[in-house]
Amino acid sequence: MxxxxxxxxxxxxxxxxxxxxxxxxxxxxxxxxxxxxxxxxxxxxxxxxxxxxxxxxxxxxxxxxxxxxxxxxxxxxxxxxxxxxxxxxxxxxxxxxxxxxxxxxxxxxxxxxxxxxxxxxxxxxxxxxxxxxxxxxxxxxxxxxxxxxxxxxxxxxxxxxxxxxxxxxxxxxxxxxxxxxxxxxxxxxxxxxxxxxxxxxxxxxxxxxxxxxxxxxxxxxxxxxxxxxxxxxxxxxxxxxxxxxxxxxxxxxxxxxxxxxxxxxxxxxxxxxxxxxxxAVDDFQFPSYSTMAWNIPYWLQRRLKRYLTPLPSVELSKCTLCHRCLEACPTGAVSDSNSQMIINYDKCITCFCCQEACPEGAIQLQGRWLMRLMS
Ligand code: SF4
Ligand code: SF4
Incomplete structure (x- = not known):
């Protein structure tokens, strides 16, 4: 044991x-x-x-x-x-x-x-x-x-x-x-x-x-x-x-x-x-829009993955343009367009490396419509 x-x-x-x-x-x-x-x-x-x-x-x-x-x-x-x-x-x-x-x-x-x-x-x-x-x-x-x-x-x-x-x-x-x-x-x-x-x-x-x-x-x-x-x-x-x-x-x-x-x-x-x-604690806060925190079984998560995975979004007021998110992104989905960080969701694989890298907490997870409905 x-x-x-x-x-x-x-x-x-x-x-x-x-x-x-x-x-x-x-x-x-x-x-x-x-x-x-x-x-x-x-x-x-x-x-x-x-x-x-x-x-x-x-x-x-x-x-x-x-x-x-x-x-x-x-x-x-x-x-x-x-x-x-x-x-x-x-x-x-x-x-x-x-x-x-x-x-x-x-x-x-x-x-x-x-x-x-x-x-x-x-x-x-x-x-x-x-x-x-x-x-x-x-x-x-x-x-x-x-x-x-x-x-x-x-x-x-x-x-x-x-x-x-x-x-x-x-x-x-x-x-x-x-x-x-x-x-x-x-x-x-x-x-x-x-x-x-x-x-x-x-x-x-x-x-x-x-x-x-x-x-x-x-x-x-x-x-x-x-x-x-x-x-x-x-x-x-x-x-x-x-x-x-x-x-x-x-x-x-x-x-x-x-x-x-x-x-x-x-x-x-x-x-x-x-x-x-x-x-034990009963009020620990998990990441926002975490599908796992909703206790959804994996077989259903797999089927609804597209609707149950949040997307990263940049809160421009907090962003200092340090580019760490851009360097961390494995797919090149993040770019700096005229001093504004942009995420191309067609390239995004929702790994959240950008959010993990951001020292300012400027990258938030944004729920899709089904997630907003469930939260
Ligand atoms: S979630 Fe991953 S793939 Fe999507 S923008 Fe962030 S680092 Fe790039
Ligand atoms: S890591 Fe955060 S602060 Fe730096 S450019 Fe990206 S969003 Fe802005």
Whole structure:
């Protein structure tokens, strides 16, 4: 039976976070179960872009610091690594997100994922091989540190989705292009990628989460939780459940169930620490016009996809013409026409990379007529 630990942690005060991380891992058997003396340990935070910790976009430096310290105490050699989607360099993003200070203070290497290698998918699946950052395979142990946030396409970005950061830079955009409008294809790629990378431990920063228009422009939401587990799909299922969402409405969980690797239901996951129902929230805000949040079964979503997928639209009053949306768009659907950002909906595959990239929250999701009727 898969186990997930659930620990209350109300603030980012360093001592409180260290205690919370220690307890979350102790409930799973302790650091010794994951890290042996001399192990090279990759710590993979969510470093989507260079944003200050108080924005809630990236894994908080207090949590990363706690993990660095505890990996060292267990005898491991920690390194922090990622490939930020919307920053020119890891060091720049880490500096803004407060992680460079952690790395400098504890003499920890920051490793930019900047070189891809082809890796065979060791399991039977849809994808025979992936291009993954070469650096990921230089380590004995991977500790995955996602931030609990909403995501317009995948509904939430949690344990499984955080590993997409192991795909180098702009190669991420190619996956969006390949998936086109098929959200489940993209979800399947994420699940198979997660299994290929195979992190040994995941610790989720759910102390201050992001709800609404995530993963960059949503509202902060204090949940006061640290969650940990070995198995990312089970962890994501527990988080969905505590946020009031049927876990199978997460595309990655749905696909994992089709693949036969997800627990049948939440009752098959052993919850350690806090009682799930005592920390559950019933008013968490999912992205606007999220079809999944309406609890529509996938077979119907597939048939009505054209009518149930929102479209991105630019709120000109918020737009600073930074062009990040244009650079992020895999299909060239975004252009600057006389200092006004325009989206060509004939080319749009509704991947929402533009919305994810926009630092101003200027790209909103606009519901189609059926969605407006249902909301
Ligand atoms: S316009 Fe936005 S949602 Fe549409 S394809 Fe481009 S990035 Fe994706
Ligand atoms: S990313 Fe946002 S602010 Fe920048 S050009 Fe696009 S819509 Fe405007």
């Amino acid at each position: 898969e186990a997930v630990s659930l620990v209350r942690c109300e603030e980012y005060h360093q001592a409180t976070v260290e205690k919370g991380v220690h307890e979350a891992v102790r409930l799973l058997g302790g650091w010794d179960k994951f890290v042996k003396r001399g192990d090279k340990v990759l710590i993979k935070p969510n470093l989507l872009t260079g944003a200050p910790p108080e924005k809630g976009v990236t894994t908080h430096p207090s949590l990363v610091r706690a993990v660095v310290l505890q990996v060292k105490e267990a005898g491991g050699i920690p390194t922090i690594g990622d490939s930020p989607m919307f920053s020119s360099s890891l060091v720049r993003a880490a500096d803004k997100a407060g992680l460079k200070e952690v790395a400098d203070h504890y003499d920890v290497r920051l490793v930019e994922f900047d070189e891809s290698i082809e890796v065979d998918n060791p399991y039977e699946g849809t994808f025979r091989r992936f291009e993954i950052a070469k650096q990921v395979f230089d380590f004995d142990v991977i500790v995955n540190l996602p931030k609990l946030k909403t995501h317009s396409q995948m509904l939430l970005t949690l344990a499984v989705k955080n590993l997409f950061g192991c795909v180098v830079g702009r190669k991420k955009v190619q996956w969006h292009f390949k998936a086109g409008t098929d959200r489940l294809y993209f979800a399947r790629m994420l699940v198979e990628l997660y299994r290929t990378i195979g992190p040994q431990l995941t610790i989720v920063d759910g102390i201050v989460a992001m709800e609404g228009n995530g993963p960059q422009s949503g509202r902060l939401r204090e949940l006061g939780l640290i969650l940990a587990g070995r198995e990312c799909v089970a962890l994501d299922m527990v988080i969905a459940h505590l946020l009031g969402l049927e876990p199978l409405l997460l595309p990655t969980t749905f696909v994992a169930k089709e693949m036969g690797i997800a627990p049948v239901d939440i009752g098959e996951i052993k919850i350690l620490g806090e009682e799930l129902n005592k920390v």
